[in-house]
Amino acid sequence: xxxxxxxARGAGLVACTRCGRVHEPQTPRCTRCGxxxxxxxxxxxxxxxxxxxxxxxxxxxxxxxPMLLTSALxxxxxxxxxxxxVELWAHGDLPIAIIVFVASVVIPVGKFxxxxxxxxxxxxxxxxxxxxxxxxxxxxxxxxxxxxIDVFVVAILASLVQFSLVATVNxxxxxxxxxxxxxxxxxxxxxxxxxxxWDD
Amino acid sequence: MMQTEPEDLAALxxxxxxxxxxxxxxxxxxxxxxxERAVCQRCGLVLMAPRARAFTRIVALSACALILLxxxxxxxxxxxxxxxxxxxxxxxxxxxxFSDGIMVPLSxxxxxxxxxxxxxxxxxxxxTVFPLIGGGAPAPHAARAFRIADDLRPWSxxxxxxxxxxVALVKIAGMASVTPGIAFWTFGVxxxxxxxxESFVDREQIWSALDAARPDRGQAPA
Ligand SMILES: [Zn+2]
Ligand SMILES: [Zn+2]
Numbered sequence: 001x002x003x004x005x006x007x008a009r010g011a012g013l014v015a016c017t018r019c020g021r022v023h024e025p026q027t028p029r030c031t032r033c034g035x036x037x038x039x040x041x042x043x044x045x046x047x048x049x050x051x052x053x054x055x056x057x058x059x060x061x062x063x064x065x066p067m068l069l070t071s072a073l074x075x076x077x078x079x080x081x082x083x084x085x086v087e088l089w090a091h092g093d094l095p096i097a098i099i100v101f102v103a104s105v106v107i108p109v110g111k112f113x114x115x116x117x118x119x120x121x122x123x124x125x126x127x128x129x130x131x132x133x134x135x136x137x138x139x140x141x142x143x144x145x146x147x148x149i150d151v152f153v154v155a156i157l158a159s160l161v162q163f164s165l166v167a168t169v170n171x172x173x174x175x176x177x178x179x180x181x182x183x184x185x186x187x188x189x190x191x192x193x194x195x196x197x198w199d200d
Numbered sequence: 201m202m203q204t205e206p207e208d209l210a211a212l213x214x215x216x217x218x219x220x221x222x223x224x225x226x227x228x229x230x231x232x233x234x235x236e237r238a239v240c241q242r243c244g245l246v247l248m249a250p251r252a253r254a255f256t257r258i259v260a261l262s263a264c265a266l267i268l269l270x271x272x273x274x275x276x277x278x279x280x281x282x283x284x285x286x287x288x289x290x291x292x293x294x295x296x297x298f299s300d301g302i303m304v305p306l307s308x309x310x311x312x313x314x315x316x317x318x319x320x321x322x323x324x325x326x327x328t329v330f331p332l333i334g335g336g337a338p339a340p341h342a343a344r345a346f347r348i349a350d351d352l353r354p355w356s357x358x359x360x361x362x363x364x365x366x367v368a369l370v371k372i373a374g375m376a377s378v379t380p381g382i383a384f385w386t387f388g389v390x391x392x393x394x395x396x397x398e399s400f401v402d403r404e405q406i407w408s409a410l411d412a413a414r415p416d417r418g419q420a421p422a
Contacts, residue, residue: 005242006209006226008219013226015219018350019407020247022217022226032411034343072375088371096370099363134222134243145354148313152294152357152364155310157371159293160280160378176306183309186354198223198242 007198014039017193041193048119048191055184056112058177066172068154070161080174081105081150103149104178111147111185114140115192122196133197141189147182151175218404220245247404254400255333255409261397262322262329268390269319276381278365280372291315291383313357318394321356324349325401332409342410350403359391 008015013022014037016030023030027037066078079087081104088097114136121133154171161169209217209226218229223243232238234252239245251257276288295311328346331339339345365384372378 007224008217008226009224011209011226013214013217013219015221015224015226017221018347019403020218020221021407022214022219024214032343033347033407035347084371091374093370096367100367103363131243145357146360146363148357148360149364149367151306151310152314152361153368153371155294155306156278156289156365156368159289159296160278160287160368160372161375171303171306176303179306179309190354194222194243195224198225 009039009199017195040195040199044191044193044196045119045122048115048188051184051188051191052112052115052119055181055188058181058184059108059112060177062174062178062181065174065177067150067174067178068157069170069172071168078172081178084150100150100153103147107143107147108181108185111140111144111189115185115188118192118197130197134194137189137192137194137197141192144182144186144189147185148179151179151182218247220247248402250402250405251400254402254405255329257400258329258397259326259333261393261400262326265390265393265397266319266322266326268386268393269315269322272383272386272390273315275383275386277383277387278369279379279381280376281379288381291387313355314361317352318356318358321349321352322397324352325397328410329406332406332413335409335413337413338410346406346410356394358387358394362388362391 008022011022012025014025014027015022016033016035016037018035019030019033021030021032023037025039029035030037063081065080067081067084068079070077070079081100085097085101085104088100118133118137118140154175157169158171209228212228216229217226219226220240220243222245223240225240225242227247230238230248232248232250234250234254236250237246238248240247273292274290277291277294279288281287291314292311295315296307324345327339328342328349331337331342365387369378
């Protein structure tokens with residue numbers, strides 16, 4: 001048995017998604033916090049897909065170009081995101097290799113799939129398992145920023161290893177592509193209006 | 201939260217109603233005591249979690265975090281030595297690691313994520329909350345300040361930076377020996393203080409205090 005829960009829209013009202021205050025329809029801005037009001041963000045999906053595509057486009061060079069350019073004692077090496085993980089693994093630093101792999105590969109790829117799934121599911125006639133999809137939305141929204149780890153690692157290494165005689169570490173082009181990809185997919189998740197998941 | 205019949209909700213003044221920002225479920229504004237939580241029945245989102253003397257604590261912890269951030273910024277963060285050579289880096293250096301050529305935007309972004317945005321959020325929260333202690337009138341444009349602090353929340357990445365540091369330490373361990381400096385420990389404490397401060401921030405509590413104390417009630421805030 002399901003209890004029908006009253007909604008702001010069902011009551012002919014419009015709610016503020018920032019502070020929760022409800023208003024008469026057609027009120028342009030929340031009288032309490034000043035945010036723009038919309039019963040449903042109708043352009044939400046367009047913005048989600050635009051950011052999603054931008055994030056995916058930036059993620060491709062992020063994996064092709066080197067993340068880190070290391071030169072030590074005359075020899076220089078380049079490592080990509082995956083190359084860096086493999087190196088850590090080969091060194092026996094398993095937990096760290098797993099952290100980097102999860103942050104740089106599992107989370108970004110999982111996020112692309114999850115956001116696409118959430119956005120596509122809204123169009124179909126059947127919308128089962130709202131709780132599951134809402135949970136997925138919350139996880140995506142929470143976890144996306146953690147992908148930034150590898151960008152910070154590169155920043156720390158590059159600033160620390162500045163002794164020019166022994167070794168230099170420089171950030172590669174992938175660092176900028178990857179940072180952009182993470183920022184774009186964060187925007188995609190933030191553009192999503194989760195209220196549509198629950199609409200009948 | 202208590203289930204209310206739709207007919208009852210329609211009879212209530214709008215100021216007595218709240219809707220869940222995630223699922224639009226409509227509720228009568230409940231009385232929630234400190235340390236109690238109001239959770240959305242439909243989607244499970246925590247709607248309210250007020251704390252006792254929250255405003256004083258938020259201001260104290262934010263001020264503390266700002267001081268820690270200032271200390272962490274310019275003291276040595278990691279100290280590295282290899283083959284008789286020696287180098288140390290502050291957090292500022294880490295942020296400026298990309299400061300030439302096409303990497304400049306990245307440098308700006310890293311500085312923003314770990315220094316500028318956390319500091320700006322803390323300042324905006326102090327600006328909003330400090331005048332509300334003891335029920336005073338809010339500062340000019342307090343609603344706008346708190347909105348900006350709210351929007352910047354996902355982009356404040358101090359805690360993610362700490363994990364990045366851990367990974368970098370392992371990566372570098374083979375090349376050189378690394379000793380954590382003052383800023384390393386300061387930054388660790390900063391992250392704990394930030395999480396602690398966040399636990400006292402109940403948005404409903406702050407928005408309703410801003411609303412109740414506003415001199416120009418009824419008009420949309422700036
Ligand atoms: Zn509002
Ligand atoms: Zn809800």
